[in-house]
Amino acid sequence: MKLAMAYFYPGHEEKIPLSQQLGVDRAVINVCSQKTPLPDGGGWDFAPFKSKVESFLQAGIKPEVVEGPTPLERTKLGLSGRDEEIEVFCKLLEVMDSLDIRTVCYNWMPVIGWFRSRKNISARGSATVTGYCHKDVEEEPLTEFGAVTQKQLWENLEYFLKAVVPEAKRHGIRLAVHPDDPPVPAIRGISRILISPEALKKVTELISSEYNGITFCQGSIGAEGADVPKTLSEFAQMKKIFFAHFRDIRGTAEDFRETFHEDGQTDMYKCMKLYYEYGLDCCIRPDHVPTMLGEECSQPGYSVLGNLFAVGYMKGLMEAAQKEIGGF
Ligand SMILES: [Mn+2]
Numbered sequence: 001m002k003l004a005m006a007y008f009y010p011g012h013e014e015k016i017p018l019s020q021q022l023g024v025d026r027a028v029i030n031v032c033s034q035k036t037p038l039p040d041g042g043g044w045d046f047a048p049f050k051s052k053v054e055s056f057l058q059a060g061i062k063p064e065v066v067e068g069p070t071p072l073e074r075t076k077l078g079l080s081g082r083d084e085e086i087e088v089f090c091k092l093l094e095v096m097d098s099l100d101i102r103t104v105c106y107n108w109m110p111v112i113g114w115f116r117s118r119k120n121i122s123a124r125g126s127a128t129v130t131g132y133c134h135k136d137v138e139e140e141p142l143t144e145f146g147a148v149t150q151k152q153l154w155e156n157l158e159y160f161l162k163a164v165v166p167e168a169k170r171h172g173i174r175l176a177v178h179p180d181d182p183p184v185p186a187i188r189g190i191s192r193i194l195i196s197p198e199a200l201k202k203v204t205e206l207i208s209s210e211y212n213g214i215t216f217c218q219g220s221i222g223a224e225g226a227d228v229p230k231t232l233s234e235f236a237q238m239k240k241i242f243f244a245h246f247r248d249i250r251g252t253a254e255d256f257r258e259t260f261h262e263d264g265q266t267d268m269y270k271c272m273k274l275y276y277e278y279g280l281d282c283c284i285r286p287d288h289v290p291t292m293l294g295e296e297c298s299q300p301g302y303s304v305l306g307n308l309f310a311v312g313y314m315k316g317l318m319e320a321a322q323k324e325i326g327g328f
Pocket residue numbers: 178217218219220245287
């Protein structure tokens with residue numbers, strides 16, 4: 001397994017020296033915020049992305065995964081303009097190929113995306129974590145997009161995969177879909193489809209390809225109510241885990257809170273050992289972290305200090321797993 005850290009927000013580049021100090025030499029980076037519209041004309045300027053990659057390489061850190069690709073909102077909703085979005089996404093695959101970045105993590109949550117109804121729940125020692133309580137949003141009105149059905153989302157996903165899997169294969173880029181988070185059937189009328197291990201498996205079967213797989217987000221899969229180590233084994237056996245998110249929660253899909261990485265409901269060492277038992281050679285990164293002492297809660301889940309704790313914990317588990325099982 002290859003340990004990586006995420007650099008998504010302005011200011012995250014400050015983590016580069018920290019990453020060097022921690023001995024983490026892989027990065028997960030994005031192309032843009034998903035809310036950013038396509039520039040007029042439907043094209044995309046990849047020059048800033050290329051120079052970002054170059055700056056990481058100069059610091060001795062290799063970008064391994066693009067998480068947060070070019071916008072796919074119209075594609076997810078099946079709106080006009082989706083073919084232009086797909087064209088830009090395929091161009092991204094070509095650019096990634098030229099930069100030797102071999103995995104792209106995308107999701108199928110239009111409009112609302114990653115969502116928490118609470119962002120500063122008090123955790124141990126006054127750290128804060130995020131959480132979701134479905135009751136908080138039950139009374140909320142529909143969005144401007146009205147009701148979006150599960151059937152529409154599946155059809156749109158299949159349309160997308162039919163178009164991009166051949167390009168992914170051509171460029172040697174693995175498509176790693178992220179499960180929906182929170183994994184509830186709908187929020188404000190926008191359905192969610194990737195809310196169970198069965199649904200994730202179905203994605204890999206829509207277009208069968210060694211380039212069509214998943215991001216194994218332990219926190220999301222735990223919130224689905226699934227047995228995380230068992231599900232991990234199943235997807236590892238199918239060779240469908242292309243990227244892993246290391247995170248834990250307490251609770252259920254309808255009512256959960258995130259935790260420090262060793263304080264949730266999942267056997268994290270058992271999970272780490274399984275990655276090595278199956279000989280997976282993909283990136284794993286700390287997913288959302290608590291906001292800690294002296295930090296503003298301005299980037300809930302993505303502040304810096306929690307990453308230090310997570311990386312130390314993960315390195316310990318990885319060393320133990322390597323000694324027990326072998327692998328790299
Ligand atoms: Mn995740």
